[in-house]
Amino acid sequence: MSAFAGVVVEPISVTGRKTIAFIQEMGRMSIFFVHSFLHMFSLPFQFVKVITQINVIGAQSLYVVVLIGLFTGMVLGLQLFNALANFGSEGMLGTSIVHTIVKEMGPVLAAIMVTARAGSAMAAELGIMRISEEIDALETMQINPVRFLVSPRLAAAIISFPLLTALFDVVALAGAYLTxxxxxxxxxxxxxxxxxxxxxxxxxxxxxxxxxxFAVIVITVCCYQGYTTHMRPNGFGAKGVSNSTTSAVVMSCVLILMADFVLTAFIW
Amino acid sequence: MTTPLIEMKNVVKSFGQHHILRGASLTIEKGQVTTVIGKSGEGKSVLLKHIIGLMEPDSGQILFEGRELDTMKKAERKKLRGRFSYVFQNTALFDSMTVYENVALPLKEKGDLSKQEVKERVALRMDQLDLHEIGEKYPSQLSGGMKKRVALARALVTNPEIVLFDEPTTGLDPIRKNAVHSMISDYQKRFGFTAIVVSHEIPDVFFISQKVAMLDEGMILMQGSPQEIQQSKDPLVQGFLRGVEANHDELTGLGTPTQLEKRFEQEMELQKQHDSKFSLLVFTVENLEEINEKVGHMAGQTMVKNFATWLQQHLRPSDTCSRYGLTKILAVLPNTTRKDAQKVCSKLARAARGEKITEEELYPGFCFSVSAGFAEATDDSPIDAVLAAAESRENMLYAFRITK
Known part of the structure; x- marks a missing residue:
């Protein structure tokens, strides 16, 4: 009986435990998002902080988004031209570029680039603030840490992501034009x-x-991972921060692609 | 009996399998400095975090002015929290903000003061804590002691009624440690807040506390005045005190209060057996607070250190000399009558004239003022009684001023 239990029951219970842990984590993350979203509108508005974050998330990501947009457009221009030439329909290049870039690649690649640039920085920054007790210090000063740290970033991302995506689209179209x-x-x-x-x-x-x-996903995941660095079972201190940053980036990228599929399949 | 300011009753807290607090009960009186001592990892910081509400107990009660925290409404608890401040062990200053922004943050975020008012309040506090011209610097550009002061300024800028200090002196050198202690003591007197200090620094921290509580195995083993703790017969308390107490005073290199008391008892025994006389000298720095205020706590402590060194050089090797408080040094002089003790005092006062306690004159009219008293120990009287006699007016003959 016990051998049976070991072989059959154990994997099931492990799967169960992991699933429950995963669902709990998602639940916590959703609550974290709701809090930070609601605090975007709590008075007094944090204009200065939102502008600062737009600079970090948006303005400072301009170069990398332009660069990635340009090369993505150029590569797509080449590849699609060659593919379409096989059917003698090179003239359709513009149409195919628009469909690929505007609907898919623009939002996805821009979001992934911002994750790599700003998301990782956010996770590390909040992680360090957590382990050096700066977040606790905020609480003792009666400053809501989620409102103070996460809400301005969320607002800034919701403003910046569509703009970066638009820029990516335009540059990629130009890139495809070049090739x-x-x-x-x-x-x-x-x-x-x-x-x-x-x-x-x-x-x-x-x-x-x-x-x-994607903005909501990136900010929620990256900030949550940094914010909860102290709760990680597999590392404290600097190790904890490095783990948080890694999982923030990986989880954001995976969730971006999953959400992209869901949105494409069910909405468009 | 008046209601204590804060009362913890049987507070229990566990993290998973780790049971940190196992029924801790502690009372905090208003306007006092209460120190929590105990071994590392016993949950002293956890205890503090319960008081300020960063952590919630698994079971047990925390009463504030006789009212249970649990029964308070959210708004009430929020208001209550506004009366607290917390000084973190590692300062927890925001590294990405300047010193000014750090200190101003709690006021700015509250949002009920104008920009000008915030500026004035911050400037005032920074001035009081000797933080001049560093407003634009970042915490990482400051020394450890300076950071502690910035953290203290940030904690005090909201005029809190209760300030919690989590190991405020960890990682500092002896002069800075004592500077922080005298800072806590001075500001506590000046601003009148209730202080709760978690510390390892024994016996230094006893000098500034009115009450000491010892945490052991997640419970408060004993609470009382520093004297009660030191004289406790409980083997656990004694074992702990012996374990952490240094074999000399870190700042001055003199003996510890315990060593002095031991020597006193030995001499008392000798007196009973051989009728040998011995005396007690007490030196009190009269104007340390003034020096602290005018030139800073570090300079004040350096002068105490220099004075102690000078004093030891001028006493006999057989005399036992110990620091007995923030401003007090005691010496046991064996084979010395009251008359001899008086002679020693006058000799010291003469020798002190023209002695350099510091390199330069720090402010106009600066002096390091010490009063010396003496008393002969007689008739099995306890040390406190002899000390009181030495400090009484008729025996306080020699007040000497050491200027440049």
Whole structure:
């Protein structure tokens, strides 16, 4: 009986425990999000902090987003041109670029780049504040740490992500133009005409909704991981912070792609 | 009996399998300095965090002015928290903010003061704590002692009624340690807050406390005045005190109060057996508070240290000399009558004239003022009685001023 229990029951109970732990974690993260979301609107508004964070999350991510946008556009321009040329429909390059970039790659890649740049920094910063008791210090001063630290970042991300996505889209279209038209010799007018024709506001808005969803995911995950560094079972101090940062980035990227699939499959 | 300010009753707290507090009961009186001592990892910080509400007990009660915290409404608890401040062990200053921003933060976030008022309040506190011209610096650019003072300024800027200190002197050198202690004591007197200190520094911390509580195995083993704790017959208390008490006073290099008391008892025994006379000298620094205020606590403690060194050089090797309080040094002089003791005092006063206690004149009219008293120990009288006699007016003959 006991051997049976060991072989059969143990894996089931391990799976059960892990699932419960996972659901609890998700629950805690959701509550964390709700708190930080509600505190975005609690008075007095934290304008200065939101602007500062827009600088960190948005303005300072401009270069990397432009760079990634440009190269993504250029690669797509090349590859799609070659693929479409097989069917003699190079003229469709503009349309295919718009569909790939605006609906999918723009929001996803911009979000992943911001995760790598600002999300990891956030997790590390909050993690260090947690282990050096700065977050406890805020509580003793009657300052709500979630309102003080997370809400401005969330507001800034909700503002910045769609703007970064828009920038990414424009730069990527230009990138594809460079390779498709200037390198491969597609007619300029054909390219821009098909781009203009296939670009509908509905798609752009869809991209923005994705961007806002990703903003919520990135900020919630990264801040939560940093904020709860002290609760990690597998590391304290600097090790804990490094673990939090790693899981913040990995979890954000995975959740971004999962959410992207869900949004695409069920909404568009 | 008046209601204590804070009362903990049978507070229990566990983290998973680790039982930290196992029914701790403690009372804190208003306007006093209460010190919690105990071994490392006994949960002293956890105890403090329960008082301020950073942690909630698993069971047990915490009463504030006789009212249970649990029964208070959220708004009431929030208001109550506003009366507390907490000085963290590692200062917990915000590294990414300047010193000024750190100190101003609790006022700014409260939002009921204008920018100008915040500026004035912060400037006043920083001035009182000798933090001049460092407002634009970042915490990482400051020394350890300076950081502690910034943390103290941040804690005091809201005019709290209760200040909790979590090991305020960890990692500091003896002069800075004593500077922090005298700082706590001075400001407690000046601002009148209730202080709760968690500390390892024995016996230094006894000099500034009115009450000491010892935490052991998650329970308060004993609470009482520093004398009661030191004279306790409980083997656990004695074992702990002996274990942590240094074999000399860190600041001055003199003996500890316990050593002096032991010597006193030995001499008393000798007196009974061989009728040998012995006397007690007491030196009290009269203007340490003034020096602290005008040139800072570090300078004050350095002068106490220099004075102690000078004193030891001028006493006989057979005399036992110990620090007995923040401003007090006691010496047991064996084979010395009252008359001899008086002679020693006058000799010391003469020798002190023109002695350099510090390199420069720190402010106009600066002096290091010490009063010396003496008394002969007789008739099996306890040390406290002899000390009181030495400090009584007729025996306080020599007040000497050491200027540059």
């Amino acid at each position: 498709g038209c200037k390198l491969k010799g597609l007619n300029d007018a054909t390219y821009w005409y098909t781009v203009e024709n296939s670009l509908v506001m509905e798609d752009v808005n869809g991209g923005f909704i994705k961007a806002i969803t």
